[in-house]
Amino acid sequence: MAFRSHVLVCAGTGCVSCGSFDLGAALEREIASRGLADEIQVVRTGCQGFCAEGPVLVVQPDEVFYCGLKTSDVATLVEEHLLKGRPVRKLMYTPPSAPAPVPKLSQIPFFAKQKLVVLRNRGLVDPERIDDYIARDGYEALAKAVTELTPEEIIREIKLSGLRGRGGGGFPTGVKWATCRQAALHRGVEPVIVCNADEGDPGAFMDRSIIESDPHAVIEGMAIGARAIGARQGFVYIRHEYPIARERLAKALDQARDYGLLGRGILGTKFDFDISVVQGAGAFVCGESTALMASLEGKAGEPRAKYIHTVEYGYKNLPTNLNNVETWANVPLIISRGAAWFASMGSGDVSENPWNGSSGTKVFSLVGKVNNTGLIEVPMGITLREIIFGIGGGIPRGRAFKAVQTGGPSGGCLPATHLDMPVDFDSLTAAGSMMGSGGMIVMDDQTCMVDVARYFIAFLTEESCGKCIPCREGLRCSLDVLTRITEGKGEEGDIALLEEMGAVMQDACLCALGSSAPNPVMSTLRYFRDEYEAHVRERRCPAGVCKALITYTIDQALCDGCHACVTACSTGAITGQVKYPHQLNQSLCIKCGACLDACKRNAVLRA
Amino acid sequence: MKLVKVTIDGIRTEAEDRTPLVQVAQKIGVKIPTLCHHPLVEPYGVCRICTVEVHMRGRVRLVTACNYPVTDGIEVFTQTDRVRRTRKLILEWLLARCGHVPLLNTLAAEYGITEPRFGRGDDTCILCGLCVRVCSDVVGAHALGFFNRGTTRYVGTPYDEPSDRCIACGACVEVCPTGCITMDDEVEQIRGELPLGPMTAIYIPTMQAVPHQPVIDYDSCIHFKTDACRVCAAVCEAKAIDHGQQDRREEIQVGSIIVATGFQPVDPQKVPQYGFGRYPNVVTALQVEHMVNASGPTNGQVLLKDGSRPQSVGIIHCVGSRDKNTHEYCSRVCCMYSLKLAHLVHERSGAKVYNFYIDMRSAGKGYEEFYNHLLEEGCEFIRGRVAEVSDWAVTPAEQGKLVIRVEDTLAGLVRRIPVDMVVLSTGLEAREDADEVRRLFNMSCSSEGWFLERHPKLAPVSTFTDGVFIAGCAQGPKDIPDTVAQAGAAAAEALALIDTGQVELEAYTAWIDEERCSGCQICVPLCPFSAIEFSREKKVSTLNEALCKGCGTCVAACPSHAAQQHHFTDAQIMTEIEGVLVR
Structure with a gap:
């Protein structure tokens, strides 16, 4: 049945938590009550990316983007736009510093500057319907891979595309596949492929969104990989914190099996392959390949030395090819549109050697002190400035940009001087950070870099598996020193000690979690050393974050006695009569900063 | 096996490809510290103290020697500044956790750590x-x-x-x-x-x-x-070790058998008044024998349970011998082994040794002289059966000691002797399973369970079963020289049979007429020589003529006259009777 119009409601986790399921239901009721059920279809899509403005929806084919909707807006929306054809301006998105709302999706800077490859189907398909995916040329690449290409040709195509692992390491995918295939042929055993969906970085949700919005892309990618490597068994290792992703993946797998795209004799050929979903138990370290495989085997998720690679001896000592969700999702397009098309995107020339550049696109979750938080996909080599100020719309409340943290907790913080640096694997590593799986946290001038380093080290201390001594004891000692500094008890020599510990941990830890753990400290020391020195030598927190180093006072000349701060203060530290300047009792003050935020006359001072 | 070239601290060597680096280093004597490594278990690689620097194709990196597989051409350095800095900091981290472990402190000292920067933890x-x-x-x-x-x-x-x-x-x-x-x-x-x-x-x-x-x-x-x-x-x-080995039975065809199954020592707990099992320092002579063995568990020293040397030792003779409650016979060997132990205990520990005996039986070449030697050595001999051993102290001198209460029949008074250790000279008794062995070989036993010889003087090693001989303590208590002599005799008897090469059979053996035999099996248990067996296939009794002694029991018992005896057939006997009666 053909519909006149489609309403694409975002059903990504962000929008779901803002009530998009209720919104969708209300829309359907309203449309039905107006007798439009045969003309207009409501579709629940995966994450559309603009999480900051959720819940969002798009009316097609008008391409009108609505955001921040409530169920009470539904009646207006249906009557005005869908019935009378008059788009509702007050529900549209207004970019910061823009004079008027921007109706069309393609005109909104957040969307206009992105390049969608992995997320090509986001907001366009219902992730729970395989027919939607197939309508968008889905499974065409798999058909080509199993009927027209030999495994060697598939691997050659992937190598030529220059695709590098999107999980963080940036290892060339084609090389990994070839090694795994060789190891399996050499030993005469059947290899296994694994999809790593154990995305544990704080503030990162790329893999979740990919599975939630387009699970078939991952399945198709894995099936192509299995054909190339010679595997018959695949696993998706997914976090138990991702219930929607798990549910949609399970539905997608069932549908793929029903259509003969998984299981025995795929597409009528002799190629057999199936995927099982394994749920993680919430350990960050299980994103590390050997720990993940230990967990898959049912053992405690602890890494082992990788002097013998998992492509040779991995899951149950079988050759095991592990790739991240985003890597797998890239595969179908490379096969259907060709390596040259993929290599044309991104930076560097990968035609000779995939190590020479970073081809394709990268999905980032852009969060922190940035106007447009959300999920974005950009070509490799784009600058940080384009991402943060172009797509991200700059820093809220007109504050100054201070740093951007990339690569998750074990990534590094880059300062404003690096804003024009291209974002690719090698540039980020050279700058002391890393690509990681694509977390990008923007920080403004109210962020204390010592405190940030302490936060990430505390996170990693919590998440260290504790197997090797440098990681377990080194992180604990580093955290002690950082805590000491933020509490104003830092000693001369602490900075050198942190650097020494960081260098030894990078050298001596058992796995990548440990050896990259000092990155937050090392990169902030590299770019924001003066902040550390201010903490240690002057007992001062320049950003005004470390509570032990700041005091709040009330400027008696400015205070008009509005009582707002008295109401905001939870400990009763502020006293005073209305219309007379108030007093702050330092012994009761817990330095929460509530008074500062409440004061309209800037009479509360922080020093 | 592929050999690869490895250089460690400038020393060139060859090793099997992918051998753990620590093994290669150990072989050429390069010391690498380890904490989490043990040859019995798979390398774990967590303490990281075995970190070394590896140079391979221009790439330098730190690896853990315990699990790093060597490959061709690698160059390893175990003492560079970078390695030492890493190990030093790891040790400081460890001390922050376990500050008082001696091993870690020793290692830390090697790396110049005097005061760890993160303090010392108590774990x-x-x-x-x-x-x-x-x-x-x-x-x-x-x-x-x-x-x-x-x-x-x-x-x-x-x-x-x-x-x-x-x-x-x-x-x-x-x-x-x-x-x-x-x-x-x-x-x-x-x-x-x-x-x-x-x-x-x-x-x-x-x-x-x-x-x-x-x-x-x-x-x-x-x-x-x-x-x-x-x-x-x-x-x-x-x-050589095979944990899958199982017990198995083997059948061996032999012409003669010497039964030398030996004895067992009397369980000293059968004489409860001597406190064996209750007092730790009441031991058997065999346990002392174990101790005085120079290659034994105490390297030849006589020690108390707490590891100290005894000051005084009492040896009680005739435990389980010459006693109506256990065995009435004399075990023959206890007097002499007790004397030997008395001598050795005195020699090894310098302890005062008391012997409690009923009679000294030192018959044998040189035995009496040895007894005299002990008397001269200062060994105490008290004649009398010990009444009991207890730890009940009456005088301060008895405190913490074992008190032996005994009637000194020579002095005519009851004495209490405090000692540190009591040795029980346990007697010899027939083995528990002697009766089973007896039945197996169709032998006889005396009332005490010792196997009975055919004749004490004329056939001392033969039994009532042809080809079965006995030797040693299975026949009765005896010491080693006697046992060896008797074993020689038994061996000679067996050899005599082998030498002859054939066995002379009894002429008057019985035979069974299979046509007449009804298979009632009355004869089978009656045969004193186990010569008759029942054949299940033929359903008749069969007789082994080599075993039959011609006693005629089966012939007399057979109800169907199937059992007959050569030279004593029914017809011959009837004729003989007739002849007697005619006269």
Whole structure:
């Protein structure tokens, strides 16, 4: 049945938590009550990316983007736009510093500057319907891979595309596949492929969104990989914190099996392959390949030395090819549109050697002190400035940009001087950070870099598996020193000690979690050393974050006695009569900063 | 096997491809410190103290020697500044956790750490996991595991409760590098006691054992408890250990048999008044014999249970001999072995030795002289049967000692002798299974269970069964010279049969007429020589003429006249009777 119009409601986790399921239901009721059920279809899509403005929806084919909707807006929306054809301006998105709302999706800077490859189907398909995916040329690449290409040709195509692992390491995918295939042929055993969906970085949700919005892309990618490597068994290792992703993946797998795209004799050929979903138990370290495989085997998720690679001896000592969700999702397009098309995107020339550049696109979750938080996909080599100020719309409340943290907790913080640096694997590593799986946290001038380093080290201390001594004891000692500094008890020599510990941990830890753990400290020391020195030598927190180093006072000349701060203060530290300047009792003050935020006359001072 | 070239600290060597680096270094004498490594378990690579620097194709990196597989052309440096800086900081981190472990402090001193920058913690476990891995991978008991994660990780038993999977093998204690695991006091006490039994589950029974080979004690071997371990098999270069061995029965055809099944010592607990089993320092003569053996568990020293030397020792003769409650006979050997032990105990410990005897029976060449020698040596001899041994002290001199109460029949008074150690000279008795052996060979036993010879003077090693001979203490208590002499006689008898090459049969044997035999089997149990067997296929009795002595019992008993005797057929006997009656 053909519909006149489609309403694409975002059903990504962000929008779901803002009530998009209720919104969708209300829309359907309203449309039905107006007798439009045969003309207009409501579709629940995966994450559309603009999480900051959720819940969002798009009316097609008008391409009108609505955001921040409530169920009470539904009646207006249906009557005005869908019935009378008059788009509702007050529900549209207004970019910061823009004079008027921007109706069309393609005109909104957040969307206009992105390049969608992995997320090509986001907001366009219902992730729970395989027919939607197939309508968008889905499974065409798999058909080509199993009927027209030999495994060697598939691997050659992937190598030529220059695709590098999107999980963080940036290892060339084609090389990994070839090694795994060789190891399996050499030993005469059947290899296994694994999809790593154990995305544990704080503030990162790329893999979740990919599975939630387009699970078939991952399945198709894995099936192509299995054909190339010679595997018959695949696993998706997914976090138990991702219930929607798990549910949609399970539905997608069932549908793929029903259509003969998984299981025995795929597409009528002799190629057999199936995927099982394994749920993680919430350990960050299980994103590390050997720990993940230990967990898959049912053992405690602890890494082992990788002097013998998992492509040779991995899951149950079988050759095991592990790739991240985003890597797998890239595969179908490379096969259907060709390596040259993929290599044309991104930076560097990968035609000779995939190590020479970073081809394709990268999905980032852009969060922190940035106007447009959300999920974005950009070509490799784009600058940080384009991402943060172009797509991200700059820093809220007109504050100054201070740093951007990339690569998750074990990534590094880059300062404003690096804003024009291209974002690719090698540039980020050279700058002391890393690509990681694509977390990008923007920080403004109210962020204390010592405190940030302490936060990430505390996170990693919590998440260290504790197997090797440098990681377990080194992180604990580093955290002690950082805590000491933020509490104003830092000693001369602490900075050198942190650097020494960081260098030894990078050298001596058992796995990548440990050896990259000092990155937050090392990169902030590299770019924001003066902040550390201010903490240690002057007992001062320049950003005004470390509570032990700041005091709040009330400027008696400015205070008009509005009582707002008295109401905001939870400990009763502020006293005073209305219309007379108030007093702050330092012994009761817990330095929460509530008074500062409440004061309209800037009479509360922080020093 | 592919050999690769490896250079360690400038020393060139060759090793099998992918051998762990630490093994290669060890072979050429380069010392690399390790904490979490043990040859019995797979490398774990967590302490990182074995970190070394590897140069390969222009790439320099730090690796852990315990699990790094060597490849061709690598160059290894174990003492560079970078390596030493890493090890030093790891040790400081360890001291921050376990500041008072001697091993770590010794290592720290080697790296110039005097005052660790992160202080000294009070823990003792470095979480190297050796105990966990030994318990799971080697012992197979799986009683230990890691709990929690990261900085709160610890080693423990499931639910922190005593694990019933623990078999108290002590392997974890053995491998722990910091000594933070100890055995339960009770178990420790048992292990610490004067060891008289085997110390390990695999041992050579005695230094004089024949064959001189180790045996595995089924009851204490870990493999037979958990199906794991097999450490002995792994280290045995001769590959001589086979845990799958089973007992098997073998049938051997022989012409004659010498039964020399020996004796068993009387259980001293049958004489409860002497306190064996109640007082730890009441021991048997055999236990003392074990101690005085120079290659024995105490290296030839006579020691009390607490490991100290006794000041005084009492040897009680005739325990289980010449006693209406146990055995009335004299065991013949106790007097002389008691004298020997008295001499050795005095010589080894310098203790005052008392002998409590009923009669001194030192018949034999040189025996009486030895007795006299002991008298001169200052050994005390008290004639009288000991009434009891107790720890009930009456005088301060008896405090903490064992008191032997005895009637001194020469002095005519009852005496109390306090000693540190009491040795019971246990007698000899027939083996428990003597009756089974007797039946097996169709022999006879005396009332005390010793096998009976055919004639005490004329056939002292023969039995009533042809071809079966007896020798040694199976026939009756005797000392070693007598046993050897008797064994010689038995061997000669057996050889005589072999030498003849044939056996002369009795002429008057019985035979069974199979046509007449009804298969009633009355004759089978009646035959005193076990010569008749019932054939299940033919359903008739068959007779072995080699065993038949022609006694005629079966002939007289057979109801169908199937059993007949050569030269004594019914017809012949009837004719003889007729002849007698005619006259």
